[in-house]
Amino acid sequence: MRKIILILLKAVPVVGALCCACNSLLSYFGYDLVWVGYVMQITFLVAWYAMAVYFRFCTFFRLLIFYIISCEAINTIDYIWTIPISDWDYFVLHCGLIGFYIVLFTYIHVRDTREIKRRLTQDR
Numbered sequence: 001m002r003k004i005i006l007i008l009l010k011a012v013p014v015v016g017a018l019c020c021a022c023n024s025l026l027s028y029f030g031y032d033l034v035w036v037g038y039v040m041q042i043t044f045l046v047a048w049y050a051m052a053v054y055f056r057f058c059t060f061f062r063l064l065i066f067y068i069i070s071c072e073a074i075n076t077i078d079y080i081w082t083i084p085i086s087d088w089d090y091f092v093l094h095c096g097l098i099g100f101y102i103v104l105f106t107y108i109h110v111r112d113t114r115e116i117k118r119r120l121t122q123d124r
Contacts, residue, residue, distance in 0.1 A: 005054045008047040015043045038076060045069055059108050067101045 019040035023033045049065050051057075074093065077083060083090070 001050075001054055005051060008050055012043055012047040016040050034079070041072055045072070059112065060105060063101065063105060063108065067097075070097055070101075 019036045023036045026033055045065060045068060049062065052062050052065060078090070085093070
């Protein structure tokens, strides 16, 4: 896993820079390279999640990554296949997603805080 993380640390900025450069330069010539942005986003999200697992970041950090993945999945699906809902319904969909993750974040925070307090009282 360590080698994968080192490769990601080296490769992710290179992939991001290449994607930005291609999109910027080729847009001048009339080429629409929206898919390059998706390649960059997927690369960054995979790298963030792999580093979160490797460095043992808290559950809250991983949930933030899952929230970003959820938002990007909905936006990508809407861009490619056009979800047949109005702008208001799309706004409500994203508000519901945010609400779901806020409830989930709160539950995880309370659970983890109770666990930490329990461990601290047992150590005394």
